[in-house]
Amino acid sequence: MTSAALPGSPATCCEEFARVSRRGLLGGALALAGTATAIGSAVVTASPARAASAGSVLVVLSLRGAADGLSLVVPHGDPVYYEARPRIAVPAASLVAKDDMFGLHPNLAPLLPLWRSGRLAAVHATGLPAPNRSHFAAMEEVEDANPGSAARQGWLNRLIGTDANHSPLQAVNLGGGVLPTSLYGDEPVMSTGSVDAVSIPGDDKWDTKGGRVRSLHTLWDGESGPLGRAVGSAFSAVKSFGPARETPDRAASYPRSDLGRALAEVARVVRGDVGVEVVTVDQGDWDMHSDLGTLEWGRMKRNAEDLAASIAAFFADLGGLASKVTLVTISEFGRRVVENDSTGLDHGYGNVMLLAGAGVKGGKYYGTWPGLANTLDADLLVTTDYRSVLAEVVSTRFGASTAKVFPGFRPESVGVMTSL
Template sequence: MTTPAPSPGRACCAEFARVSRRGVLGGALALAGVSTAIGSAVVTASPARAASADSVLVVLSLRGAADGLSLVVPHGDPVYYAARPRIAVPAASLLAKDDMFGLHPALAPLLPLWRAGKLAAVHATGLPAPNRSHFAAMEEVEDADPGSATRQGWLNRLIGTDANRSPLQAVNLGGGVVPTSLYGAEPVMSTGSVDAVSIPGDDQWDTTGGRVRSLHTLWDGEAGPLGRAVGSAFAAVDSFGPVRATPDRAAAYPRSDLGRALAEVARVVRGDVGVEVVTVDQGDWDMHSDLGTLQWGRMRRNVEDLAGSVAAFFTDLGALASKVTLVTISEFGRRVVENDSLGLDHGYGNVMLLAGAGVKGGRYHGTWPGLSDGLDADLLVTTDYRSVLAEVVSTRFGASTAKVFPGFRPETVGVMTSL
C-alpha cells in the first residue's frame, strides 16, 4: 500500500509538522553543547567545511567485551588448552601461526591483508586497572583521561588539535547517539545512514524548494545558539552532497549491521568531504554462555561477520585504502577459564586489531604475560590501550599525544610506521 501525496491546501499532517520550527526542535539533542537533528542525523554547531582528508581513522568498537583469546589464540601457552577443554580453538585450525599465536579460522577473509603486511594484532592490551562493568569500562576507554572532570572523548580531543574544524571532520555511523569517544566541545555528526543526512521536508513533494526556504526564513535571522546550530546543519547537509552521490555497494558486504555500517563508511571516504574520524559498532560480544566451538555458537558467527565486513570494506575502498586505518577496541576481555555454560565471564586483558594505512602488519605485537588457570584468572595487561592509539594518532595525523591523552606517557608498541 502506498501513501498518497498530501494536498497542497492541507497543513495539518505530520509531514508539514516536520518542517515547522517545532518539528526541527523536536529532535534536538544536547550533545557537545547545542546540536540540531537533521532527519536521523545529529550535527553540532560549527561552520561546515568540505575539504579532502589525508588520513581517515575508523574506530570499530566490539561492544560487550570480545574474547581476545579466541580472536588471536595463544596456542603456544599450554594453560590456554587446559583452561578451555571444550571451547578452545584447536591449534591445527589456526591461521597465520607463529610459535605463540594464531588467528581464529573464521578470520580467513582477512588473510590477504595479513599477508600484505596491512593487518596486525596487539595482545594483552587494556585499561591500566581492571574494570568489569561494561558501561563504566567503555566510558573509561572512550574518555581516555582518568580522573578528569571534563566529559570529552579522546576522538573529540583529536579533532580539536586540527585548526580547521567542522561538523564533517568526525562522523558516527550506525545510530544517532554520539559515543563517548566523540562527545565533547568539538562539532561532530552522527547518523544512521548516509542517505539520512537531509533536511526534513526537502523531498520529492517539494518541487519548488519552498519548505527549505521557509526554514531559512525561520532561522537565518536567529543569532543565538540554536540559530547557529541550525545554520551549521544546513551547511553540513549541503557539504555532504558528494557522499550521498556515491554508489551504495552494500550488496558486496555481509548482510549485517556491521556490514551495512562499513558500506556507509566507504561511501563517506569515497565522497571525500573532509571526514577524518569515523566510529562504528559491532555488538553482542558479551558471551557468558554459548560461545561455542568452530562448529556452532556465537563466537564463530561474530568473527565471520567481523572478518567478512572488514575485508569487504577494504576491497570496496580500492586505492583509497592507502589513507584509511581501522582499529578495533573492546571495553575488556574475558576470563581465561571457561564457565559451565560454554561461555566466558568478564575479564581484563584483550587484543586490538589494526588494519590498513601505516600498519606494520603480518605480525603479532605486544608483550605476552603468560596465562594462569585459576578460577578467576585474567589475561594481564602489559600494553595500555592508549599506547596503541597514541601511535595511530601521532603517525597518521601528526597530533600531539599529550593533548589527545592528557597526563599519559605512551610506551612504544611498534605497530605503526612513522609519517
Template sequence: MSSSPSTPRPDAACCDEFRAVSRRGLFTGAIAVAGATTIVGSAVVTAAPAMAASASSVLVVLSLRGAADGLSLVVPHGDPVYYQARPRIAIAKDQLLAADAMFGLHPKLEPLLPLWNAGKLAAVHATGLPAPNRSHFAAMEEVEDANPGSTTRQGWLNRLIGADTRTSPLQGFSIGGGVVPGSLFGDEPVMSAGSVQDVRISGDDKWAVKDGRKRSLHTMWDAVPGPLGKAMRSTFGALNDFQPVKSAADNSTAYPDTDLGHSLATVARIVRGDVGVEVLTVDQGDWDMHSDLGTLAWGQMRQNADDLARSVAAFMADLGTQTSKVTLVVLSEFGRRTVENANYGLDHGFGNAMLVAGAGVKGGKVYANWPGLTLDDDADLLVTTDYRSVLAEIVSSRFGASTATVFPGFTPSPLGFMTT
C-alpha cells in the same frame, strides 16, 4: 467534520505529508546554545560552521560491544595454560591461521588473511585499561573518554578533532542511531546518522515544492544572530557539503547482510565521498558470550568472527582511491576470563587483543609483551600494554597530533606497529 471512508478527502495529500513529516520528527530535538545537539531528519549535528575539505588521513574505530574474547580471536596456542583452561572451547593449533610460535588467528578470520599476508593487518595482544573494570558501561565510558580522573565530558576522538585547526561537523561521524559514542562526544562538532540517506532536512522530499522547505528555513535563520543562528547555518552548510557522499556508489551488496556489513558499507561510501571526514565510529554488538561461545562447529564466536572478518574485508576492498588514507582499529571494552565456564562461555575478564589494519600498519604479526596465562582465582589475561598506547601510535603517526592533547596525563609506550 466527518467524511465517509469510501470518499477521498480533498486534503488527503496534505495529511499524508503531515504524517510523513511527523514520523520523521521535524521538531524532535530543537537547537539550544552552542555545544548542544541539532537533529536534522535522522542526522545529528553539533553546532559549528561547516568547511568541507579533503582529509589527508582517516581513522575508523570499530568497537566490539559486549567484551569480545581476544583469546579466541588471536589465540595464544603457545601458552600451555590456554588448553588447560579451555578443554572444550579451545582451538587446536593445526586449525589456526597464520600461526607463529605463540599466536594464531581464529579460522573464521580467513577473509582477513590476504591483508595479514600483505602486511596490512596486525594484532596487539594483552591490551586494555590500566586497572580491571568489569562493568560494560563503566568500562566503555573509561575507554572512550581516555582521560581517567577527569570530570570533563569529552572523548579522545573529539579531542583529536579539536587538535585540527579546521572546525567542521563533517570531521567526526558516528554510524548509528543518533547518539554519538563517548569517544566522539564533546565540544567539537560531529555528526551521527544511521545511513547516508538520513543526512537530510526532514520533510525535504516529494512534498517540498521548489525547495520550499530549505528556502523557508534559510529565510527563518540566515539573519538570526548568536549561537542559535550560527548553529542552524552550520547545519545547512554541513548538509550541503555532504552531497558528494550521496553521489558516491553504494556498494553494500558486496558486504554481508548484517548490521556491521551495512554500517561499514556506509563508512566506505562516506570516505569515498571525500568531504573531509577524518574519524568515523561503528559498532558490532553481541560479544557478551557468557554462554554458547561454542566451538568451531557451533556457537556465537564463529558467527561473530565470520561477520567481523567478511565485513572488514569488504570494507577494505571498497575504499578505492581512498585506501591509502584509511586506518582501521578494532577494540573492545575489556576481555574475558581465561577459564571457560560450564555453559561453553566465558565471564568478564581484563586483557584483550586489538586489531589494526590499513594505512601505515606494519602488519603480518602479533605485537605483544606476553604475561603468560594463569589458572589462579582471577584467571585473567593481565594487561601489559595500555590500550591508549595503541591509539596514541596511530594518532601520532597518521595525524601528527599531540598525544598529550588527545590522551591527557598519559605517556604512551612505543610499540612499533605503525610506520613513522
C-alpha cells in the same frame, strides 16, 4: 567477578550490558539535545561546515560487550589456554596466520590477504591500566581516555580539536544516532544512521518548488542565538555532505549485517571525500557469558565471521583509497581465561586490538605476553596500555600531539605503525 550463566540459559548478554545499551541511548539523546540540531535522522553540532579533502582517515570499530581476545587471536603456544578451556578452545591445527605463539581464529580467514600483504596486525594483552569489569564504567573509561578528569570530552573529540580549522564533517558516528563517549565534547561532530539520512526534512521529491526549505531558511537565517547557529551549521553540513550522498552504495558486496551495512556507509563517506577524518562504528553482541561455542556452532563463530567478512569487504570496496584509511578495533575489556559451565566466559581484563590498513606494520603479532593462569578468577593481564596503541596511530597518521589527545599519559613504544 560476574557470575556464570546457568546451563541451558538463553544466549543473551548480561543484565548490565542490556541496561547500558538502553541507558546509553537515553543518556546520549538527552546530552545531545542542548547542543545539536537533528537533520533527518542525523545529528550535527553547531559550527560552520566546510568540505576539505582528508589526508588520513581513522575508523574506530568498537566491539561492544567485551570481545574475547583469546578466541580471536589464540595463544596456542601457551598450554594453559587448552587446560582452561577444554570445550571451547580453538584447536591449534585450525588456526590461520600462525606463528610459534599465536594464530587467528579460522573464521578470520577473510582477513588473510590483508595479513599477508603486511596491512593487518594484532597487539595482544592490551587494555586499561587497572581492571574494570563494569560495561558502563569501562566503556566510559576507554573512550574518555583521561583518567581522573571530570571533563566530558572523549579522546577522538580531543584529536579533532588539534585541528584549528575543524568542522562538523571532520568526525562522524555511523550506524546510529547516539554519539559514543570518544566523540563527545566541545568540538562539533556528526552522527547518523546512514549517509542518505543526512538531509533537510521536507527537502524531497514532493517539494517540487523548494518551498519547504525556503521556509526553514526564512525562519532561522536571522536567528543569531545558539539554536539559530546550530540550524545554520546543519544547513551548511548537509550541503557539504552532498558528494557522499551521490557516491554509489555498494552494500551488496558486504555481509547483510549491521556491521556490514555500517562499513559500507563508511566507504561511501571516504569515497565522497567530504573531509571526514574520524569515523566510529560498532559491532555488538560480544558479551558471551553463555554459548560462545566451538568452530561448529555458537556466537563466537558467527561474530568472528561477520567481523572478518565486513572488514575485508570494506578494504576491497575502498580500492586505492585504502592507502589513507586505518582501522582499529577496541573493546571495553576481555574475558576470563577459564570457561564457565555454560560454554561461555565471564568478564575479564586483558584483550587484543586489531589494526588494519594505512601505516600498519602488519603480518605480525605485537605486545608482551604475560602468560596465562588456570584458576577460577584468572585474567589475561595487561602489558600494553591501550592508549599506547592509539597514541601511535594518532601521532603517525595525523601528526597530532599525543599529550593533548591523552592528557597526562606517556605512551610506550609498540612498533605497530610506520611514521608519516
